Amino acid sequence: MLVARNVTKKFESHKKTITAMEDVSLTIGKGEFVSLLGPSGCGKSTFLRLVAGLDPMTEGELILHNEPITGAGRDRGVVFQQYSLLPWLHAWENVAFALKKAEDLSAAQKKEKAYHYLDLVGLKGFEMSYPAQLSGGMQQRVAIARALVFHPSLLLMDEPFGALDAQTRREMQDLVMKVWSEEKCSVLFVTHDVDEAIYLSDRLYIMSAHPGRVAQEMTIDIPKPRDFNDQLSDKFMYYKRAIIMELELQKSLKNKTANKG
Numbered sequence: 004m005l006v007a008r009n010v011t012k013k014f015e016s017h018k019k020t021i022t023a024m025e026d027v028s029l030t031i032g033k034g035e036f037v038s039l040l041g042p043s044g045c046g047k048s049t050f051l052r053l054v055a056g057l058d059p060m061t062e063g064e065l066i067l068h069n070e071p072i073t074g075a076g077r078d079r080g081v082v083f084q085q086y087s088l089l090p091w092l093h094a095w096e097n098v099a100f101a102l103k104k105a106e107d108l109s110a111a112q113k114k115e116k117a118y119h120y121l122d123l124v125g126l127k128g129f130e131m132s133y134p135a136q137l138s139g140g141m142q143q144r145v146a147i148a149r150a151l152v153f154h155p156s157l158l159l160m161d162e163p164f165g166a167l168d169a170q171t172r173r174e175m176q177d178l179v180m181k182v183w184s185e186e187k188c189s190v191l192f193v194t195h196d197v198d199e200a201i202y203l204s205d206r207l208y209i210m211s212a213h214p215g216r217v218a219q220e221m222t223i224d225i226p227k228p229r230d231f232n233d234q235l236s237d238k239f240m241y242y243k244r245a246i247i248m249e250l251e252l253q254k255s256l257k258n259k260t261a262n263k264g
């Protein structure tokens with residue numbers, strides 16, 4: 004469904020060129036859950052923003068549904084670590100806000116959709132709450148509902164649970180699994196958390212830094228739906244060890260490059 008071929012992104016900053024990622028090639032299948040893992044600065048967020056159509060790439064090809072990505076679109080929903088809710092709007096209005104330009108929908112249909120997706124993310128009864136009246140996890144649920152209102156075929160999530168405590172994070176991981184299986188969308192998920200990446204993903208890519216490239220691809224062969232017990236299994240530990248070893252390797256290569264520089 005998504006094909007990235009030799010994608011390179013360079014930024015011009017203070018008369019210097021920063022190559023955020025170089026020659027990145029990867030794929031995401033229909034209904035597949037794919038994570039990006041890698042050291043800080045390897046270009047994970049940059050890649051997600053390119054797929055979201057928020058920034059242009061420098062070189063390469065990004066194809067979604069057989070069409071090149073030229074900008075943002077309803078076929079993609081994005082969730083960032085910051086919830087970015089409008090504090091003066093109720094939860095349902097924050098979700099409906101994403102539908103502002105949807106002229107094909109009446110005000111009543113927009114409200115109905117907002118209520119439907121708030122229900123899906125477990126916020127039935129909180130539709131009339133303001134963001135300040137909701138916990139961090141609940142605010143992120145509103146942000147997820149907002150990303151889902153167009154029923155996107157690809158959900159892009161950039162460290163969505165990075166600001167949450169461990170218990171809430173686990174609840175949110177299960178929520179994402181539920182949303183993914185009910186909406187039948189594909190997911191591109193950026194995370195630093197190895198356990199989270201294994202628990203959620205069908206497949207993951209480990210990236211190297213400076214410039215960011217794909218270092219390794221791994222298929223997580225643990226049947227879904229998964230639960231907490233899977234995180235204690237030998238297979239899970241096998242993947243965890245392999246990923247941590249690869250990340251350590253990437254870290255030492257990054258330090259060597261930095262020392263040479």
Ligand SMILES: Nc1ncnc2c1ncn2[C@@H]1O[C@H](COP(=O)(O)OP(=O)(O)OP(=O)(O)O)[C@@H](O)[C@H]1O
Binds near residue numbers: 041045047049
């Ligand atoms: N708008 C920008 N202007 C200049 N440089 C940028 C810009 N955005 C990102 N970069 C640079 O591109 C590189 C990749 O950044 P990016 O945020 O994509 O990495 P990341 O892997 O998501 O990092 P982290 O895991 O810490 O969030 C970094 O060196 C960063 O400084």
